[in-house]
Amino acid sequence: MRHITFAFIIIYSSFSLANQEKSGNELIQWLSDLSRHGIDISSDHWLASVESQSDNRTQEIVQLYSNYLDRGRLDKRYFQPGWTIPNQPELPGTPSALPPIEDIQPSIPEYQYLVDALNDLQSWRGLAYQIFPNNLVLSEGDKHPAVSSLNAWLLALDLAEGLPDNTYSQQHKDVLSSIQQEYNLIPDGRLGPMTRQVLLLITNQRIRMLKANLERIRWLPKKLPYPRVWVDIAGFMTSYKSSPQRTFYFKTIVGSPKKQTPVLKSNIENITVNPIWKVPHSIASTSLLQQQQKHSGFLAREGFRVYQSWDPKSPEIPIDSVDWNNLSEQSFSFRLEQQPGELNRLGQFKLGFRNNYSVYLHDTDKPELFNGSNLSLSFGCARVDNIETLIETIALDQGLMPVLNNYRQSETPQKIHLNKKIPIYIVYFTAWPDKTGRVRFRDDIYQLDNELISWF
Known part of the structure; x- marks a missing residue:
């Protein structure tokens, strides 16, 4: 009886060691596959995967690297503080042992x-x-x-x-x-x-x-909705993706390095035809004030109206009643609004969405700027080339073409509320595939890569 028990122990031990070796090899292969995704494995975890003595230790490693693949390894609050897009992790708290990597990785192509x-x-x-x-x-x-x-x-x-x-x-x-x-x-x-x-x-x-x-x-949601508008800052491109097979592309002017277009996620709620440009104080009190001081009558010629203050109920005042030459950035307290027309900086159309930066997508009064080599020119908003096609495509998809056609005959501001809000993502990527799938490397126009790349 003792011999039978001893033999059973030997057989069980051999079976257990074989299972441990198999489990260890599977974990090594799983980690190796993660390396293909740009996720480097620490030497301690490589060693643990070779030993593979503890199921609990293996589970800890799997959960850690599954989380890295699902939601990112680095804290975006530190490595890109301006990134505000929520990523909505989908991985359960404790993934199954060696879950398929393709089930965890981001699903966008x-x-x-x-x-x-x-x-x-x-x-x-x-x-x-x-x-x-x-x-x-x-x-x-x-x-x-x-x-x-x-x-x-x-x-x-x-x-x-x-x-x-x-x-x-x-x-x-x-x-x-x-x-x-x-x-x-x-x-x-x-x-x-x-x-x-x-x-x-x-x-x-x-x-x-x-x-x-x-x-x-990996900081983005795993799945992105259709339809959506995608503003690619470093690629100077806006796209409207109504389905995986239907995408429209538009060259885009973005904010200058000093007035950067923010990274954000919101929902486009409306289209404004013949928009009024409510000039941000930072622009009115600097560049526009300087133009007025340098060229008397500039604001009147450009179609601006002046209001006493930023209070929405403040009265309009005559432009020539203000002593512009004695104003400075610090003493400037007026609100400027440019009326619709050929000189309006926003052009004929604006796509509105809620955000904390007072930015939006709009037309331009200077389409020739899209032909230049430098497209980081704006004060933070995105100027979209041929935006009328984008507006018409959205209106057509939402059954709003009759309203749009009626409103664009007008010379006064008209707002069209969308029947269905469209998610908009304004993003910053310095490596991204073009329409053919070939990955292109872009200039880091806002110098946002330095800290992130140094980690790798």
């Missing part, structure tokens, strides 16, 4: 594009020394299989596209000369070890950018 771009660049980081060894130098006219690889690498870095295959061309030289000049190398346009090292440096920078922007996506 842009997330997967960034994940794919991250893994692509991580592959290039590992392959660069093999494909471009130290003894390889490419000059104009050289034919080499590495040229096609270089083209693919530059495309993944969003530095060039459409370069000739197999032959190193003048176009290659131009691209690499620009990169060499930026990083203080001799701009000879040749691909050699030093230029390869610079491309690796850029690759590492891009990898950190992708990890930072994947973290930002």
Whole structure:
């Protein structure tokens, strides 16, 4: 009987060890898959996953990293204080052991594009020394299989596209000369070890950018509604997504670095035709006052009315009754309102939504500004190119076209309340896929990446 008991213990122990080993391997694979999403695993947790002696310890690790994937690893209050969009975590308090990663990750398609771009660049980081060894130098006219690889690498870095295959061309030289000049190398346009090292440096920078922007996506709700309006600040683009298959894009002017467009979530409630611009005090008491002092009669010519104070019941006063030249930013107490017309800064249309920043989407009296290279020009609102098409599309979807057509014949302000509010997200991403799914890297116009990227 004692021999049977001893044999049972040996068999049970072997079975238990085998199960522990299997459980440990599954956890290692699960954590490895998380690394593909830009979530780095600590050395302590790697060690714990190898040992995998305690079910409780395994459960702690799974819950911790599941939460990271569900709602983000970093506290947005510290790493991007202006981010106010709630992310509404969906993961239950204690997830099941090794829940499928695809059930936890954000469901918006842009997330997967960034994940794919991250893994692509991580592959290039590992392959660069093999494909471009130290003894390889490419000059104009050289034919080499590495040229096609270089083209693919530059495309993944969003530095060039459409370069000739197999032959190193003048176009290659131009691209690499620009990169060499930026990083203080001799701009000879040749691909050699030093230029390869610079491309690796850029690759590492891009990898950190992708990890930072994947973290930002995790700060969003896991699922986003349709329809929705999406204002992409760093991409200078507004989109109206009425369904996964139907999206309209509009070039957009956003706030300058000194008057930044805020990150927020709200609901568009109304369309204003022929809006009145109620000038924020910060603008009226500075730039508009300076224009009036520099060019007498400026406010009258531009169609502004002046009110005694910011009290809604304060009376209108004649513009010429104010001694503008003796006013300063500190002593300025008037309210300025620009009336509808061709000179109105808001143009013909405005989309209104509640927020604490007095910003909205609107038209412009200077459409030529959309053709410029600098689109961070506004005082915080988003100026939308061809906004009339956006307004018409929303009105058509909500059965409001007859009302819109009637109101835009008017010269006075008219407000149309939407039958169904449309969620609007104003966001800031420095890496984001374009219409084709190719990830593009943007300038950090508001310098919001520094602290976030430094963590990665």
